[in-house]
Amino acid sequence: MAAASGTESLVTLLSRAGEDLAAGWVDRVSSSLGGRVSKAEVESELRELYTALLAALRQESVDVYGEAFGELRALLTELSRSRARQGFSPTETALSVFSLKQALEPVLSDGNEDDVRAYLQLSSLLDGLGLFTIEAYTRTREELIAAQAEQLLELSTPVVKLWDGVIGVPLVGTLDSARTMVVMEKMLQSLLDTGSEQAIIDITGVPAVDTEVAQHLLKTVVAARLMGAECTISGIRPQIAQTIVALGIDFGDIATKATLADALRHALRRAGTTLSTTSGTGVAR
Amino acid sequence: MTEPAVLSITGNNGVVMARQTVRSLAQDCRLSLVEQTKLVTAASELARNALIYGGGGTMTASIVDEFGRRGVRVVFADQGPGIADVDLALTDGWTSGNGMGLGLSGSRRLVDDFVLDSAVGRGTTVTITKWAR
């Protein structure tokens, strides 16, 4: 749109509406947020937006992505981020922008052509700004989700010391490439830190072992071997065992055990530790 | 018969969703734990093939009732390059990428019915069924 389209009548309208407009806008926004943000806070947010909007319009600009609107965009980004973090919906967030339209309606003087044109101009501007807000909101949500996924990744892959020289890696859930990387790194580091030469990877919590999971497990075992450590895979439940066989996966010479206890006994035997039960019967030599 | 569940597989998340959808149908259909696991694993393989080789696709899963038998049927369809040599693709250990080459051949062993329909340049459809015993 050419600058000649003029924003003076819109600036005039907004300045004339002044305090009434601001109050109406604040009311609408704070009620749409259901009182979860204090009215004083809403008021100061909106006042900043209002000032930035007027400043942009005074530069005769209606290009939402143009330089004149830089300040306003920065404010809207900030607002969207804080709403997204506080758990507001995209609608609730965008209403902060859109409700300026409704707030303006009562202050339009009847049938004044300039007012109507100014209102339409503002309306299309606010549409653009509202969409910008939703985009900023979505970006923040995506960042939040990615951060949570990363935390979950860390959380769900603990490495525990089971015995002198034996570490355990309990796996729960899906084992995709990203998980495998984390598991492998953590396991190799723990082998080094604890000076262990035996690792037990327990897959009791893995619901299905397909070729992808199997490939990841095999890679992990090979990496451990390169460090001079041996892995045992435990927690292979009957349904998993039958599926692995039907699928045709060959674990080669990798030790596999039904339970973690079996695997620990096996690992200790390989590590040269002797165990005996309280009844005196040796279970490992 | 229930409404079929339709899912689009456009990313890794689609593969996860495919497994979950099939598992819940298998439970509804009262498949045994072993049968459930076999079907879910086959679905995981075929969903990943549709994603990796087919460039994404769809999965349609439903409970079927035929000749007094109840089972779960899952159809994977993609509009990818198709498979030029089906026999080769179904050979244990053959892969054009860096997989184990067991997804297709293994899936066939994991289910009761397996129909592979592929045309070069048009895409691939794999239909699998697992019957309740």
Ligand SMILES: Nc1ncnc2c1ncn2[C@@H]1O[C@H](COP(=O)(O)OP(=O)(O)OP(=O)(O)O)[C@@H](O)[C@H]1O
């Ligand atoms: N939907 C498909 N579209 C095109 N080609 C496919 C499709 N599915 C399988 N193929 C071809 O068939 C080959 C064998 O598939 P298969 O699933 O058995 O092994 P893979 O995917 O290579 O390895 P993995 O054992 O990890 O599944 C693939 O390497 C690929 O070339």
Ligand SMILES: [Mg+2]
């Ligand atoms: Mg495959």
